[in-house]
Amino acid sequence: MTLDNLKKTFSVIALALLCYLPAYAAEDKLSYKDVFAIEYAANPVMMPDGKTVLYERRSMDMMTDSMRINLWTVNLDGTDHLPLLSGKASHRAASFSQNGKKMAYLSSKEGKTQIYVRHMESGKTARVTDVQMGPSGLSFSPDGKWIAFSMFTPTASKKLFSIPFRPKGAEWAKEATYIDSTLFQRDGSGMRRPGNMQIYIVPADGGTPRQxxxxxxxxxxxxxxxxxxxxxxxxxxxxxxxxxxxxxxxxxxxxxxxxxxxxxxxxxxxxxxxxxxxxxxxxxxxxxxxxxxxxxxxxxxxxxxxxxxxxxLTPEVDRAIGDIQWAANGAGLYFSYDTYGKKNVGYVTLQGVSSVKTDALGGQSIGRPYTSGQYDATDDGRIIFTQSTGDRPADLAIVDRLGRVTQLTDLNSDVFAHKKINKPEIMPITSSHDGRDLLAWIVKPANFDPSKKYPLILEIHGGPHTAYGPEFSTEVQLFAAAGYVVVYGNPRGSTSMGSEFANLIDKNYPSEDYNDLMDMVDNVVAKGYVDEANMFVTGGSGGGVLTAWIIGKTDRFKAAVVAKPVINWISMVGTSDIYTFMTRYWFTKTPWEDVDQYWRRSPLSLVGNVKTPTMVLTGELDVRTPMSESEQYYGALRIQGVESALVRIQGAYHGIARRPSNLVRKVGNIIAWFDKYKDKEAE
The missing domain is CATH 2.120.10.30 (TolB, C-terminal domain)
Known part of the structure; x- marks a missing residue:
């Protein structure tokens, strides 16, 4: 190879490497690589000694592009933060026997996930099962001798016809798949194997599970x-x-x-x-x-x-109740619920008198700023919980009966302590449509200067019956690190604001939620630091529906990314894994009985109005909002002559962020698309 060829080769390699480095990857800003260094706490469980909490320490494994889960312990005063079961394998879902002498858990340390039991006094561990499918939901019998669990149990595949004369050794195509079930696929796992979840018991000392x-x-x-x-x-x-x-x-x-x-x-x-x-x-x-x-x-x-x-017990709460736990004395129950964008732990007596224990749960929805959080209550009424701070993923914290909070872990200072990250700032809004109270949050770029003008991203949640809140969000923080002001919020239809607010879009989605989102944008613009010539919009799932709806209604956004959307409600029926739910609860009739209500709520009906440069982005394996929806929209945009692109995230179902590299690919493509259309003077 000549010297000139070597120089050319080196230049190409150097250019390729530079393309993979974000322009904003300064040491003091969150970068794509930081995604692989994030850790967070989950599933806190009080240990039988009453002094220590066991929890799942979840981290990203860069080499396997997956989440690793290990079991750690920490004292209730924050001391002795130690690994109990740690390593390359995942150890999770711990459950204790009533006498506290045994701990059952799931582990992949020998390949397939199996049930193991650790004898707490000796520290010795034994594998209990040797099953082919993944067990879940471990529960000890009162005497500690048995463990109940659930597990998918396959049944024989059905065949209506099979060719009877295949020669021995012939290399034929695989047998046709015969399906006669209604819900034959499930997002996250694909085509459902014949079979069902069944309950088993197995001796806690090991043996043969019995169905x-x-x-x-x-x-x-x-x-x-x-x-x-x-x-x-x-x-x-x-x-x-x-x-x-x-x-x-x-x-x-x-x-x-x-x-x-x-x-x-x-x-x-x-x-x-x-x-x-x-x-x-x-x-x-x-x-x-x-x-x-x-x-x-x-x-x-x-x-x-x-x-x-x-x-x-909770008729007056008007919020969705979950994660229930009896108080040790049996006088009442703890529960979690979302209210005004925050997850709370409440307590209710058997007489129906309720109170709030903490409103600070969160930090576990790593991709987007959804409400999240888990907790466990001690016998004396303290609450151990995964804490939301807004600028970091979840650590463990404990709140006493007087409301005093003590943080127990510090899992991310190594990544975040030297970064400039702004917490979400709440922005209350009055709806211009009907005067209702709305909630939104703003995340500003690092080194924000209110005298300057910044490009804006409107980020829209899915669901549509879910809620955003003042949470840490990798996606939002990466947008901010790229120099964008980010606004997100809870338009009508969102949860955490009461059932009446959520059902304003019942059989009417999308609708006036569009107006609420425009009110959020207008309120940020009114603050004086947004460049109105450089505003962008994106959202996923239900947020993808609304993004496509928005650009069919207005040209005020410079570019859009429509992620994993429903574009045509008519074609969605029969292709999504939740079509029986949609036809029953989101519409009043089937499409063949009333095609108009499906079409008038389909963003595809507005595609003729779209002029906004639009990227469509979806997981290749998605069956919740199937790829065919995105392909329809992309094809329609191309027919209309709209500048457009289609991004297919390989190996991803609806939850694109399940693999950290796909989370980075999603955000990286969105930022690259917006940067492509952003005015250079806005940088």
Whole structure:
């Protein structure tokens, strides 16, 4: 090779390397590489000693492009932060026996995920199962001798026809897949294998798991042992039409002796998360009576173990109740709920008197600023929780009964302490449409100067019945690091603002949520530091729907990225993995009965108005908002002569951020598209 050729080769390599480095990757700003260094706390569990909390330390593995989960402990005063089970494998989902002498957990240290038991006094660990599918939902029997768990149990594939004369050794195409189930695919796993989730028990010292439930129904989720240890309280939808009537689950008492079931509830909605009181006389559970609206808040109930004397404890809360836990004395229950963009822990007595313990849960939705958070309550009423600070992912913290908070871990100072990251700032808004109160947040770039003008990104959440809040968000912070002011919020239809607010878009989405999003933009512009000639819009899933809707309504945005959208509600029916839900709860009739209501709410109906340069971005394996939706929109944009691009994220389902490299690819493509159309003087 000549010297000139060597020089040319070196120049090409150098240019290629520079293309992979973001222009804003200064030491004091968040960079793409930092995504792989993020850690956060999850699933805190009080240990039997009453002094220590066990939790999952979740981190990104750059070499395997996945999340690694290890089990760590820390004292309630923040001392002795130590690994319990750590390494390249993932260890998670810990559960203790009632006497505290055994800890069951899931681990992949020998390849497939199996159940292991650690004997706490000796520190010795044994593998309990050797199963082919992934177990979940571990629960010790009262005497500690058995572990109940749920596991997908395949059944034989059906065939209607098979060619009978295939020669031995012939290399033919694979057999056709015969499907006669309604919901035959599931986002995150793809085409569903024939089979269902079933409940098993296995000796805690190891042995052969025994299947307890039977039939073509899914049995899983949270379960509770009876005090006698002869049965389990479970939730399942065992109706013959459960694929169509998806909410109608009930609570059953399941005999572990013969597998017989006794139905304890029978209302029209879902009853789930059965949780036994400390004295064994009552079951707490969550649920709602199905009213057909697109958003319905679960509430908290208690009943006797025989299913009698059902009482609702939280009728005045008007928020979706979850993650319930009995107080140690049995006098009430703790629960979590979202309100005004924050996740709280509440407490309610058996007389229905409720109070707030903390409003600071969060920090676990690493991609976008969704509400999140987990907790555990101590016997004396303190709350250990994953803490939201707005500028870092979740650490563990504890709040005492006087409201004093102590942070227990510091997982990200190595990444964030030397970075300039601005916390989300709340921006209350009054709707120009009907005067309602709205909530939004602004995240400013590092070294923000209010005398300057900055480009703006409007980021829209999915759902649409979900909520954003003042959370740390890798995506939002990377936008800010690239020099953009970012605004996001909760338009009508969002949760955490009450059922009436959420159902303003019932059978009417998208609609006036468009006006709410424009109000958010107008309120930021009014502050004087936004360059109105350089405004951009993006959103994913439900936010992708609204992004496409917005650019069909207005040309005020310089460019747009429509991520994993629904573009045509008519074609969505029959291709999404939730089509039976959509036709029943989001529309009043099927498309063939009333095509107009589907079409007038489809962003594709507005594509003739679009002039905004638009990128469409979706996971290649997505079956929640299938790739065909994005392909339709991209094709329509090209026919219209709109500057456009289609980005297919390989190996990704609807949750693109599941793999850290795909999170980076998503954000990197969005920023590159916006930078392409941003005026150079705005940089």
């Amino acid at each position: 307890i439930t039977k039939g073509a129904f899914d049995h899983g989720g949270r379960m509770a042992w009876s005090p006698e240890g002869d049965s389990l309280f479970i939730s399942a939808n065992r109706r013959p039409d459960n694929d169509m009537d998806i909410f109608n689950s009930d609570i059953y008492r399941l005999s572990i002796i013969d597998g017989s079931l006794t139905q304890l509830t029978s209302t029209s909605g879902p009853e789930g998360s059965p949780t036994l009181s400390p004295d064994g006389t009552m079951i707490a559970f969550t649920g709602f009576i199905d009213n057909g609206k697109s958003n319905q808040n679960s509430t908290l109930y208690v009943m006797s173990v025989d299913g009698s004397d059902v009482r609702e």
